[in-house]
Amino acid sequence: MYWKPFNINCDFDSGVLTPPGNLVVRHLSDMKGFYQDAEAFTTLLGQNPKIYEYYNVIIPEEPGHLQHCTSILMPGRVGDEYFMSKGHFHKKTDTAEIYVTYRGNGILLLQTPEGHCEYLHMYPGSMSYIPPYWAHRTVNTGSNPLVFFGVYRGDAGHDYGIIEENGFAKIVVEINGIPTVVDNPKYKQK
Ligand code: ZN
Numbered sequence: 001m002y003w004k005p006f007n008i009n010c011d012f013d014s015g016v017l018t019p020p021g022n023l024v025v026r027h028l029s030d031m032k033g034f035y036q037d038a039e040a041f042t043t044l045l046g047q048n049p050k051i052y053e054y055y056n057v058i059i060p061e062e063p064g065h066l067q068h069c070t071s072i073l074m075p076g077r078v079g080d081e082y083f084m085s086k087g088h089f090h091k092k093t094d095t096a097e098i099y100v101t102y103r104g105n106g107i108l109l110l111q112t113p114e115g116h117c118e119y120l121h122m123y124p125g126s127m128s129y130i131p132p133y134w135a136h137r138t139v140n141t142g143s144n145p146l147v148f149f150g151v152y153r154g155d156a157g158h159d160y161g162i163i164e165e166n167g168f169a170k171i172v173v174e175i176n177g178i179p180t181v182v183d184n185p186k187y188k189q190k
Contacts, residue, residue, distance in 0.1 A: 013103060013147070014072070015103070016055065016070075017069075017070055020055050021056050022055070026052050027049065028045055028048050028051055028078070034086065035078040036078075039079075041078050049074065049076060051076075051085075052072060052073040053072050054072070061155050061157065062155055064154065066152070066153065066154060068149065069150050070102075071138065071149075072146070073104075073145065074145055075144060075145065075146075077174060080174050081171055082139045082141050084172070086137070086163065088160045088163060089113070089133075089158075090132075090156040090157060092155055092157060093133050094132040095152060096130055097156070098128065098150065100126070101128075102147045104147055105122065105140075105142035105144075106121075106146040107119050107172050108128050108130075108139075109138075109181075110130060111169060112134060113135075115189055117168055119181055122138065137163070137168055139179075141172060166187060166188060168187070169184055
């Protein structure tokens with residue numbers, strides 16, 4: 001049977017979708033072990049701030065469909081390290097994704113399975129291509145929420161485990177007030 005065409009309303013400023021579809025919210029407590037500074041993490045855990053949320057339009061997980069969502073990543077830091085998303089590979093590793101930034105400033109970290117890391121700047125109007133096989137994580141380096149739209153193949157799926165275990169080879173920290181991409185001291189090259 002045909003899937004019925006439909007509109008969703010997206011507020012470009014807040015990233016809120018109406019209807020909201022499937023809303024996922026991640027707080028600091030959901031990200032134990034992701035940040036470098038364990039002491040700063042524990043201190044901030046008292047407030048347990050919201051780090052990011054995303055609104056997923058409800059779409060079948062089938063190859064012909066396109067999953068799409070808006071993400072809202074909050075501004076802030078754990079120690080010197082900016083708030084970031086967990087980051088993931090796609091379960092179907094040969095599937096790409098596109099991010100279109102509506103608001104804010106950030107860095108998109110990308111990494112191959114061998115640990116080669118690259119990054120792209122995210123700013124209003126940036127349209128970032130995440131090719132097949134690259135893991136991806138977003139980092140908010142600005143003082144406003146980073147709001148962006150993502151679209152990827154219906155059956156791509158998410159694999160968070162590899163990144164959760166070993167992180168990215170690079171991290172994004174504030175040095176003298178400037179967002180800077182540096183080597184992750186905890187990263188173990190395979
Ligand atoms: Zn993805």
